[in-house]
Amino acid sequence: MSDSKPLVLDVDGTFLKTDMLLEAFWAGLGRNPWATLRASLRHFRQPARLKAELAAIAPLRIDLLPVNPAVAELALNGAATGREVILASASDASQVAPLAAQYGLSPRVFASDGSHNLKAGAKAAALVAAFGERGFDYAGNSTADLPVWAVAENALVVGRVRGTDALAGQGQNVVALPGAEGGWRGALVAMRPHQWVKNILLLLPLIAAHRFDLATLIPILWGIVAFSAAASSIYIVNDLLDLEADRLHPKKNRRPFASGAVPIGRGMVTGALLAVLALGVAAALNPGFLAVVIGYMITSLAYSLKLKRMRWVDIATLATLYTIRVVAGAAAGQVDVSIYMLIFIFPVFIALGCVKRLTELTLATNDERLPGRGYGRPDREDLLHVGGLGVCGALVIFFLYSVSDQGRALYPDTWLMWLALIPMAWWLVRMVVLGWFGQQDYDPIVFAMKDKLGLGILMITLSLMFWAAGLWADWFGG
Structure with a gap:
C-alpha cells in the first residue's frame, strides 16, 4: 500500500463492528418508539432520509461503538505517520463526522446527507471525483463495496466477501483483514x-x-x-x-x-x-x-x-x-391452577425481583442509577424492605392455603405443610440475604437452579409437601 495516498475506510462493518443505521433504529425504539416506527415506515424507500431522521431521533454515544481492532490499528498507525485517513460511509454525516473526530482521523468525511445515499456506485463516484481513479486505498466489508474497490489502488477486504476473487483475477491488490468473529x-x-x-x-x-x-x-x-x-x-x-x-x-x-x-x-x-x-x-x-x-x-x-x-x-x-x-x-x-398458587407465587417473585436489583446495586461501583434502570445504591434498603414483605406475604398465603378446603383436600396432613414452612422460609430469606451481599448471579432464578444448598432446601420443602399429600405412601406403599 502506498502511504502517499489517502486511506479510505468504510464505517459499518469495517471500522466499526456494527451498523450505525441499525444502532440508531434500536436506540430510537428504546427512546421514542412511535417516532422511530413512523420514520421507518414513511422513509423505508428513502434510505438517506431515513438515516438522517433516525440519527436525529436517537443520537448515538459514538465513543461506545465497538471498533474492529485490526482496522482501527491500521487507521491509527496511518494517521500517526501523517497519512490522511478518511471515513466514507453510507451512514449519515451527523454520525460519521463525530466518529472521525473521536479517533483523530481526517475531518474530511464522505457520508449520506439526507438526500443522497452514499453507497456502492455513488460512493465510488464521489471518491474518484475527490482523488481520481487509483488515487486512494479503500477498506470495506460487503458486496456493496465492489464498485469502490474496482477504482481503488488497493482493496482491503474485511471478513469474507463474495466477488473479491474477481478483483484479484483482474490484477487488483487485495489485502484480507479479519471481520466480526x-x-x-x-x-x-x-x-x-x-x-x-x-x-x-x-x-x-x-x-x-x-x-x-x-x-x-x-x-x-x-x-x-x-x-x-x-x-x-x-x-x-x-x-x-x-x-x-x-x-x-x-x-x-x-x-x-x-x-x-x-x-x-x-x-x-x-x-x-x-x-x-x-x-x-x-x-x-x-x-x-x-x-x-x-x-x-x-x-x-x-x-x-x-x-x-x-x-x-x-x-x-x-x-x-x-x-x-x-x-x-x-x-x-x-x-x-389454584388461585392460591397464583397469589402465593406472585409475592415470591416480587421478592426475587428485588433480589435481582439488590444484586446489581451491590455489585455497582458507584451511587449513580444503573444504566437503563431506575435504581441507585441508595435504594438498596427500600428494595430489602419490599423483598422482605414479599417473603412474609408468600409465607402467610401458604399457611392460609394449608388450612383452606382445597389445601386440606390435596394435603390432608396439614401439620406437615406447616413444617414445610420452615425450609421454605429459610430458602426465601437466604435468597434475599445473598442478594443484599451481592453473592448471587444477576438472575436469581438461574442462580437458584445452580445453587446446591438452595436446591437441597427446595427438595426438603417439596418432600414434606409430597408427604403431606400422601404421595410417598401411594408410590412406595406403607
Whole structure:
C-alpha cells in the first residue's frame, strides 16, 4: 500500500463492528418508539432520509461503538505517520463526522446527507471525483463495496466477501483483514439458553395438582419449548434495545451485540425466527396456551421498551412474567391452577425481583442509577424492605392455603405443610440475604437452579409437601 495516498475506510462493518443505521433504529425504539416506527415506515424507500431522521431521533454515544481492532490499528498507525485517513460511509454525516473526530482521523468525511445515499456506485463516484481513479486505498466489508474497490489502488477486504476473487483475477491488490468473529455461535449465546431453566416453572401446576401422567407432561414439555423460543426472541430484542446500557455495564458489555461480535441484522433475523417457532408450537398445542404466549411476549416487549426503566413497576412486571409461566404450564397441560398458587407465587417473585436489583446495586461501583434502570445504591434498603414483605406475604398465603378446603383436600396432613414452612422460609430469606451481599448471579432464578444448598432446601420443602399429600405412601406403599 502506498502511504502517499489517502486511506479510505468504510464505517459499518469495517471500522466499526456494527451498523450505525441499525444502532440508531434500536436506540430510537428504546427512546421514542412511535417516532422511530413512523420514520421507518414513511422513509423505508428513502434510505438517506431515513438515516438522517433516525440519527436525529436517537443520537448515538459514538465513543461506545465497538471498533474492529485490526482496522482501527491500521487507521491509527496511518494517521500517526501523517497519512490522511478518511471515513466514507453510507451512514449519515451527523454520525460519521463525530466518529472521525473521536479517533483523530481526517475531518474530511464522505457520508449520506439526507438526500443522497452514499453507497456502492455513488460512493465510488464521489471518491474518484475527490482523488481520481487509483488515487486512494479503500477498506470495506460487503458486496456493496465492489464498485469502490474496482477504482481503488488497493482493496482491503474485511471478513469474507463474495466477488473479491474477481478483483484479484483482474490484477487488483487485495489485502484480507479479519471481520466480526461471533457468527451463529455468538447468536446462540445471545439466545441465552442458560435462561431456559426458568421455564421449569411450567411444571408447577402439574406438581401442585399431582397430575404425574404422560398425557399431561408431554404437552407441558412442548410448552417449555415454545416458551424457551419466545423468551430467547425477547432476550435478543432486549439486548438490541439495551446496547448503550450494556456497553456501560462491567459484565454485560461482553454480550454479543454490545461487543459487536454478532451483527445486529443477524440478531434481528434470529429473533424473528424464534418468535415464529414459539407461536407455531403454541398454536399447535391449544388456543388457550397460544393466548398466554402472546400475552407473555407483549408484556415482555412492554418491559423491554418502557417498564424496566420505571421504579417498582419493573419488579412487579418481572413477577408477572414469572407468574405467566405458571399459568402457561396450566394451559399447556390442561390443568386447573389454584388461585392460591397464583397469589402465593406472585409475592415470591416480587421478592426475587428485588433480589435481582439488590444484586446489581451491590455489585455497582458507584451511587449513580444503573444504566437503563431506575435504581441507585441508595435504594438498596427500600428494595430489602419490599423483598422482605414479599417473603412474609408468600409465607402467610401458604399457611392460609394449608388450612383452606382445597389445601386440606390435596394435603390432608396439614401439620406437615406447616413444617414445610420452615425450609421454605429459610430458602426465601437466604435468597434475599445473598442478594443484599451481592453473592448471587444477576438472575436469581438461574442462580437458584445452580445453587446446591438452595436446591437441597427446595427438595426438603417439596418432600414434606409430597408427604403431606400422601404421595410417598401411594408410590412406595406403607
